[in-house]
Amino acid sequence: MMNSSEFNYHDGMDLYTEETPTSRFQSLIKQSTRIHQGPPHRRLLNTVKEDLDDTGRVRRWTFGAKNQSETRTIMMMGETGTGKSTLINVMVNYILGVECEDNIRFEIIEEEERSQTESQTTAVTVYEIYGQEGVPVQFSLRLIDTPGYGDTAGGESDKAIAENLRKLFQIEKGVHEIDAVCFVVKASQNRLTASQSYIFDAILSLFGKDMKNNIMALITFSDGQKPAALEAIDKAGIPCARNKKKNLFTSNSIM
Numbered sequence: 001m002m003n004s005s006e007f008n009y010h011d012g013m014d015l016y017t018e019e020t021p022t023s024r025f026q027s028l029i030k031q032s033t034r035i036h037q038g039p040p041h042r043r044l045l046n047t048v049k050e051d052l053d054d055t056g057r058v059r060r061w062t063f064g065a066k067n068q069s070e071t072r073t074i075m076m077m078g079e080t081g082t083g084k085s086t087l088i089n090v091m092v093n094y095i096l097g098v099e100c101e102d103n104i105r106f107e108i109i110e111e112e113e114r115s116q117t118e119s120q121t122t123a124v125t126v127y128e129i130y131g132q133e134g135v136p137v138q139f140s141l142r143l144i145d146t147p148g149y150g151d152t153a154g155g156e157s158d159k160a161i162a163e164n165l166r167k168l169f170q171i172e173k174g175v176h177e178i179d180a181v182c183f184v185v186k187a188s189q190n191r192l193t194a195s196q197s198y199i200f201d202a203i204l205s206l207f208g209k210d211m212k213n214n215i216m217a218l219i220t221f222s223d224g225q226k227p228a229a230l231e232a233i234d235k236a237g238i239p240c241a242r243n244k245k246k247n248l249f250t251s252n253s254i255m
Helices: 022-030 084-095 155-170 194-207 209-214 228-236
Strands: 005-011 014-020 032-036 041-045 048-051 058-063 071-078 104-107 124-129 140-145 180-186 215-220
Touching (some): 022 032, 022 041, 022 104, 058 155, 071 084, 084 104, 084 124, 084 140, 084 180, 124 155, 180 194, 180 209, 180 228, 209 215
Parallel strands (some): 041 104, 058 124, 071 140, 071 180, 180 215
Antiparallel strands (some): 048 058
């Protein structure tokens, strides 16, 4: 366990004191903007934003300096309201070395992105977080965030999302490898929607069914009972990684 020390940090017009391991978080605080005083303190990471195509609907947000560390690429897909944005922020905190008992949380998804305008609902965003010094995880993380499909825009929006995903994997500055696809679904959902099936089929058409052992079902909002979503995934024929008992892997732990 690292020793904690107290330090003052001046954030714009605010002067406050935080109890935190300075060797881990002082640099990150200087590279982020306060969202909420807390506790826990919530801060938005200052990212470099880049459009990867001329429409602005395939884009990359980068945090940290590029380095030679190995990069893991994960695609996150899920309908609006499944908690996908929260899961992305949890993964980012893990990469940055934040632990459950720490009194600080970092976020990479801006609030306005969670209430997107119609022109943004089909945008695919790549979040790249380069490995940081002094943290246990010594690799960089690339998260591909598909928008909250299934919104009021309907089928045409789903088609546009699928097209933007294809574009991301085809353009020169895009993504050309992937380690896992995470399918985020609420525990209470007892059947998959047409939008979920459409987007999932589009992803399988990109990577093929050989990808099945790299597809993970992330079940959210669980009450500890067997999630109805497990049966829905089975009925829909969604190929997902399973444990030795042939059960889908599930977890309800979150920061």
